[in-house]
Amino acid sequence: MAQASTTGGVDGRTLAPKHSGVIPKIVSLIEIIAGLALVADLVVVVGSVLGRHLFDAPLVWSDDVARALLLSLSFFGAAAALAHGENAGVTFFVDQLPPWIRAPIDCLVSVTVVVVAGALCWNSFLLTRETAGQTVGAGIPQEVFFAPICLSAAAMTVFALDQAWHHKLRHILLSVAMLGVVAGLWTLWSLASPDTLPGMPVAMLIAFVVALVLSVPIGFVLALTALVFIWGGDILPGEIFAQQMARGIDNFVLLAVPFFILVGYLMEANGMSVRLITLLRQGVGRMRGGLDVVMVLSMVIFSGISGSKMADVAAVGSVLVPAARKSGQKPGDAVALLAASAVMAETIPPCVNLIILGFVANLSIGGLFVAGLLPSALMASALIVMAIAMGKKAPAPDLAESAAPMKGLLGSALAAIGLIVLIFGGYRSGFATATEISAFAVLYALVVGGFLFREMTWKTAAQVMGKAAVRSGMVLFIVAAAQSLAYVLTLQQIPHAVADFMVELSSAHGTWVFLLLSVLILIFMGSVLEGAAALIIFGPLLMPVARQLGIDPLHYGIILVIGMGIGLFAPPLGLGLYGSCLIGGVRLEETVKPIMKYLGVLFLCLLVIAFVPDITTALPHAFGY
Structure with missing residues (x-):
C-alpha cells in the first residue's frame, strides 16, 4: 500500500525510515514478540478445537487468552510496521511538492505520529492502572489486555521520535511550534468566546482532511480525529480512547x-x-x-x-x-x-x-x-x-x-x-x-x-x-x-x-x-x-x-x-x-x-x-x- 514515511521521496516511492543506535534491536525484539503472539494464538485456537472434538474437554479459557494474544499481536505488529514505514497513507498530494517543501511536511508528519502514539501510550497506561485487580470471566487479569497496548505504544513513540530526530532541527522546532500554536489558539478561543467555537464535527473534519492530505498514516489519521474530540470536547476522559482502541480488535472473530x-x-x-x-x-x-x-x-x-x-x-x-x-x-x-x-x-x-x-x-x-x-x-x-x-x-x-x-x-x-x-x-x-x-x-x-x-x-x-x-x-x-x-x-x-x-x-x-x-x-x-x-x-x-x-x-x-x-x-x-x-x-x-x-x-x-x-x-x- 502507499506509505507515509519521514524519508519518503517525491517521486511516488517510499524509502525505509532511518534508525540509529539501539533502535534496530528494539524493532527486532518487537517483531519477535508479535510473531510469538501469532504462534501462541495458533496453538491456543487449534488446541481448543481439538480439545472440544477429540477429548470432549473444551478449554474454557481459550477465547480470553486468544483475544489477549490478538491485542499483543496487533499493537506490537503495528509498532514494527511503523518502524519499517509500512503504515498506509495517501502520498498523492505531497508527492507533487518540491523537496524543500516536502521535507518540513515529512517532519510534521513524524511529530504528529509522536503525539498520537504518546497519547495512546499515556492513556493506555492510565487504563491499565485503573483496571488493576480486575479480571475477565476466565480469571485473567485485565492488565493482560491493556498492558501490551501501553508497551507497544511506547515503542511506537520511540520509533516516531527517532524518525523525527533525523530531520533538520529547524524543521522539528517548526513542527512542534505549529502544533503548539494550533492547540494554544483553540484553548484561548474556548476561554475568550466559547459560544463562537466551531462545532466538534467541523474541527474533527478539518483535522481529518489536513492529516490525510499531509500523508499521515491512515491509522494515525483516524486516531488523531478521535483525539481531537477528546481534547477539544472536554467530555470524555482519555482512557476512553485507549479502551475503544482495544475494543476495536478485542474479538475472537x-x-x-x-x-x-x-x-x-x-x-x-x-x-x-x-x-x-x-x-x-x-x-x-x-x-x-x-x-x-x-x-x-x-x-x-x-x-x-x-x-x-x-x-x-x-x-x-x-x-x-x-x-x-x-x-x-x-x-x-x-x-x-x-x-x-x-x-x-x-x-x-x-x-x-x-x-x-x-x-x-x-x-x-x-x-x-x-x-x-x-x-x-x-x-x-x-x-x-x-x-x-x-x-x-x-x-x-x-x-x-x-x-x-x-x-x-x-x-x-x-x-x-x-x-x-x-x-x-x-x-x-x-x-x-x-x-x-x-x-x-x-x-x-x-x-x-x-x-x-x-x-x-x-x-x-x-x-x-x-x-x-x-x-x-x-x-x-x-x-x-x-x-x-x-x-x-x-x-x-x-x-x-x-x-x-x-x-x-x-x-x-x-x-x-x-x-x-x-x-x-x-x-x-x-x-x-x-x-x-x-x-x-x-x-x-x-x-x-x-x-x-x-x-x-x-x-x-x-x-x-x-x-x-x-x-x-x-x-x-x-x-x-x-x-x-x-x-x-x-x-x-x-x-x-x-x-x-x-x-x-x-x-x-x-x-x-x-x-x-x-x-x-x-x-x-x-x-x-
Whole structure:
C-alpha cells in the first residue's frame, strides 16, 4: 500500500525510515514478540478445537487468552510496521511538492505520529492502572489486555521520535511550534468566546482532511480525529480512547484476519503460488490475451485461499508483471489489470474485509462468503472477456516454463483445492468457526510446504510468521483506530443524522437512490481510507438503514465491499493502487489510463449486482442463510 514515511521521496516511492543506535534491536525484539503472539494464538485456537472434538474437554479459557494474544499481536505488529514505514497513507498530494517543501511536511508528519502514539501510550497506561485487580470471566487479569497496548505504544513513540530526530532541527522546532500554536489558539478561543467555537464535527473534519492530505498514516489519521474530540470536547476522559482502541480488535472473530494473511504468505514461501501460476500459464497462457487471463484467474484462485488482498497482489504480481515485461506488454497495463483483479477478488472468500464487515455489522460471515461467489464470478468474467477482446497474440513459450514438471504443478493444484475444501467444508460442516478454520488452514499450508513441496524450512517459517504479524498489525491497528472514531461519531449522533437523511431521501425518490448513494459513498471513502476503516465507519452506519428499507443485509454487505474495493484501487488516491504500483515497480501515472477502463467495467458490474439482488441472495438462500 502507499506509505507515509519521514524519508519518503517525491517521486511516488517510499524509502525505509532511518534508525540509529539501539533502535534496530528494539524493532527486532518487537517483531519477535508479535510473531510469538501469532504462534501462541495458533496453538491456543487449534488446541481448543481439538480439545472440544477429540477429548470432549473444551478449554474454557481459550477465547480470553486468544483475544489477549490478538491485542499483543496487533499493537506490537503495528509498532514494527511503523518502524519499517509500512503504515498506509495517501502520498498523492505531497508527492507533487518540491523537496524543500516536502521535507518540513515529512517532519510534521513524524511529530504528529509522536503525539498520537504518546497519547495512546499515556492513556493506555492510565487504563491499565485503573483496571488493576480486575479480571475477565476466565480469571485473567485485565492488565493482560491493556498492558501490551501501553508497551507497544511506547515503542511506537520511540520509533516516531527517532524518525523525527533525523530531520533538520529547524524543521522539528517548526513542527512542534505549529502544533503548539494550533492547540494554544483553540484553548484561548474556548476561554475568550466559547459560544463562537466551531462545532466538534467541523474541527474533527478539518483535522481529518489536513492529516490525510499531509500523508499521515491512515491509522494515525483516524486516531488523531478521535483525539481531537477528546481534547477539544472536554467530555470524555482519555482512557476512553485507549479502551475503544482495544475494543476495536478485542474479538475472537478478528483472529481470522492474521491467520488468513499468514496463509497467503505461507503459500508464497512454500512454492504453491509459483506452481499454480505456472500451471495456469501452461493451460491458457498461449491464447489471445492469455497472460491477462492468467492474471485474473490467478487472483480468483489466490483470493479463495488467502484473505489478504495485498498478499494476493504480491504473490501474483511478483510472477506475472515481470512476465508481462518479457512479453513486450506495457508494465503499467499489467499492473492496472492486477489492481482491477484485486477489486474483483474483494468478495471471494475468505476476504479479510468480508470478515471485518461481518464483525462490525453483525452479519453471518459464512453467509457473506457464499453471497460473494456469484458477484465475483460476474466481475471475473467481465475482466476475462476484456482481456481476450483487447489482448495480443501470445508470445513464444518460455523454455524454462515449458520444462516445468506437470506432476509437480498438478500436485500444487490439488494442494490448493484441498485448502479451499478445508476452508469451506470445515466451516459448513459445523466442525469449527471461520476463525478456527483459518487456524487449520495455516497448519495445512505449513504441512504442504514442509512435507509435500519440501520448500518450507524452520527459518523460512519463522520469517513468514514475523512478516505476517507485521502486516496483520498494520491492518488491525487501522481497525482499532476506526473503532475509536466510530465511537466518537456515535456520541455526536452523526450516524443517526445520516440515517435519517438517507431514509428521507429514499422515501421521496425510491430505494434505488439509497443504493446508488451507498455505492458512491463507499467508492469515495474507500479511496481516501484503507478499506477496513471505510467499512468499520460506514457499515454499522448504513446497514440499519438498508434493513429499514427492506434490503437484504447480505446483498447490501456485498455492495459495500465491492464499492469500497473500487475506491481502494481507484486513482489518484486509492491506497491499493499505490501498493500494486510498488509491487509491480511502475509509477502511478502509467496505470491511470488503463485502469480506468477496467474500473468502468467493474462499476457497471456493481450496478447490475446492486439492482439485481438475486445475484447475491440466490446462493445464501439455497444454503440456508
